[in-house]
Amino acid sequence: MIQHSPTHFSTVQTEEACIMKLPPLLTVVEAVAFRALCRELIEAEPAPKKIVLDFAETMFIDSSAIGALVRCLKACQAHQIELVLHSVKPEILSVLVLADLDRHFTIEAKAVELEPPASPTITPTHPSIQSRTKRALDIVGAIVGLGITALVFVPIAIAIKLDSPGSILFSQTRCGHLGRRFQVWKFRSMVSDAEQLKAQVENQNEGAFFKNANDPRITRVGRFLRKTSLDELPQFWNVLHGEMSLVGTRPPLPEEVEHYEIPSWQRLDVKPGITGEWQVHGRSKIRNFEEVIELDLRYQQRWSLKYDLQLLLKTIVVLLNKDSAF
Structure with a gap:
């Protein structure tokens, strides 16, 4: 059973980008905190040229997470900041495909992970x-x-x-x-x-x-x-x-x-x-x-x-x- 994760997100700043590690569970509590952190990063002086969202540990997202991701993407585009989703698991990719959002995000992962499963097993939002x-x-x-x-x-x-x-x-x-x-x-x-x-x-x-x-x-x-x-x-x-x-x-x-x-x-x-x-x-x-x-x-x-x-x-x-x- 997936436990509700804390609202703290670890971030690593490099010369190339700001890397944000996302929690195993990304629902409304985490999504609100994630949106606030994205806003802080985008409005920082100087703002990063690239933000990488590390999905390596993320196993479930819901509509609140989709909303937060969409808001973050639009804000990045408005400030000419590159937004990248990294290490996206097949089940998370399947949700993005289901929401018709996979083509709007830049997804860095192995080729096999970029192809949604023929019969994806998606943890239902409800x-x-x-x-x-x-x-x-x-x-x-x-x-x-x-x-x-x-x-x-x-x-x-x-x-x-x-x-x-x-x-x-x-x-x-x-x-x-x-x-x-x-x-x-x-x-x-x-x-x-x-x-x-x-x-x-x-x-x-x-x-x-x-x-x-x-x-x-x-x-x-x-x-x-x-x-x-x-x-x-x-x-x-x-x-x-x-x-x-x-x-x-x-x-x-x-x-x-x-x-x-x-x-x-x-x-x-x-x-x-x-x-x-x-x-x-x-x-x-x-x-x-x-x-x-x-x-x-x-x-x-x-x-x-x-x-x-x-x-x-x-x-x-x-x-x-x-x-x-x-």
């Missing part, structure tokens, strides 16, 4: 990630959901087209497990140039997510689709594809993740879901990002297959409640 039963439930639910989508597709498509010009479906980049980006699909509920008009709309929420109860970009049909959550039916394709789950956390936008503090990255330890704590506990009434984080972390702590089923049932009840603002 038990739900390795649950075959949860995945089976997702597949069955996605097939049923896509069947429903096929039945209502034509009338919804006609309504969208008659209401406003533009495409029927809307695709948007979101961040999933470990921050990996994917395209989420919805029925279009806004005007076709909604993204360009976003800067003109006031954000009524606090923190790293956007919401306006009376968003002028939403069409008449779009308000009905959102009220009934019919706009989210195409996301069953994301569930079938494995990018999302029936139940999980809210999938954030990349620009939201850019503003995350390191501990907030923990919400990316699980797959995002079509529904979850946030959706069944009054998402339209939540205005503070910290409340979203609390709900997402509560889901991770309480997770079980039984709890997923409970949230699915609660979702159905919320949708059937005509006064709901789901």
